Amino acid sequence: MAIIGSQDVDASEWLDEAERVELPTGDKTVPATLGRLNGHELIVLPRNHSGRPLAPHAIDYRGNMEALVRAGVRKVLTTAMVASLRLAIPKDTMLLVDQFIEFTKDRQFTYFDDDNFGFADMTEPYCPVLREQLGRAAANVDIDIVPNACYVGVAGPRLETRAEIRMFALLGADIIGHTGTTDAVMAREAGLCFASVAGVITLGAGLIDQEMLVDNWHDSRRGHAARFRQIVTELTRTLEPDDDTRTGCRCAISAPIEK
Template sequence: MTKTMIAVIGGSGLYQIDGLEDARWQSVDTPWGSPSDEILTGRLNGVEMAFLPRHGRGHVHSPTTVPYRANIDALKRLGATDVIAVSACGSFRESMAPGDFVIVDDFIDRTFAREKSFFGTGCVAHVSVAHPTCPRLGAACFDAAQAAGITVHRGGTYLAMEGPQFSTRAESRMYRSWGCDVIGMTNMPEAKLAREAELCYASVAMVTDYDSWHPDHDAVDIMDIIRILNGNADKARAMLRGLPERLGVNRAPCPHGCDRALETALMTAPDKRDPALMARLDAVAGRVL
């Protein structure tokens, strides 16, 4: 058994969580630079919690400039076992309306200006992201959202775009034709990095708009988004309050192997590994190195 620490990465509109015992903001240094902000730690119903505002308090980071590697490393370094990513998104489905939540279980990554791996020259690794989210953790989020009275959809494909601009109408229609359900700008490479760090990862997408495909909502209006964001943030906090009782103080190894993703991933021979890179991987991959 391992001591549970639930780490929440808060997206647009969610910059803090309430009700933590012994709450304090703390700085975490990483070999990958500074994370988006200090990290709020404490306990909720006896379970260790950590909260990191993805864009920083005051929303200072764009989707492209979020320090994704530093964020995941910092959470791993603090002892996180389970990462809940909460983010705003647009919807490609009439049934997934603004104000609804979607428990994402797959991605199409269309980002192109971000560092996407902890590994590289000097220590090559290939992890599987065939199933990029943790079903156990996603189920806990789904149950907690339902218990909080939130309209929530279980399963959906998230199209990750670079941004910061929203989609053209042609792009929106194309992504919809691909079978995507929601669109956002931040879950990639976050989900890939969480897998490399052997962290269980679940994505909770909070719908704010219909992107630009919908004939009655053919342009994304930032004021409408902000209005929906405020309501979604309150719902997210209600969902998060239900997670400690569902995940427990201690946890067994992940039945889906998220916490053992590196066991067969390393390719570089030990005598050929770059010592400098190895030192940077101390938190992310220390278990196997």
């Protein structure tokens, strides 16, 4: 199992036997941390591993996913720091994403290249078995988590206008972010079981009278990362050593055959 997360998910003090590794891709390597958690091998891969801030469109999403595929990973979890589109979903809410709406642009958008591609079934883009397991794990450690949420992915790095927040809510989205939809598409096209735990770190523009300042979000980010680690720790405690989330799901089956 692997985690693609923000820098807030500190693997070095979380995992047993943690070590830095370089995961190969076709033409380079991707830095990650390899360790064990309750007897399960876990790879933690920072979404942005450049060592400097990167805009969302500049992240190497495909390289990250290829590195995990080559490492033999079958299950991928991500943590998403998001803004809420609804007053009914306040700051610090945690949610299991089950649908998305894609509004990103000018970035890698598929796991496939020009010559080898397929048509991925995205009816259910997040693994239902893995989502159910995460929900049970959260309940076991008394963490409230919303079981269903629609994530709208936008390009960033700018934040949204009041009109855009209203529009996305009318379209049926609940939360908004810059990276989650690209991860989800890459994972499905690669045939991996994929789930995302979102944490609300702010409310969208115009929902309340506030300044949209990144400096105000650090405590919420750290709190979400800490709760995410609790949930994953409990998940690994309850999984059997040979557990395979592909039993009962169609994540690998619905991945397209390369043409």
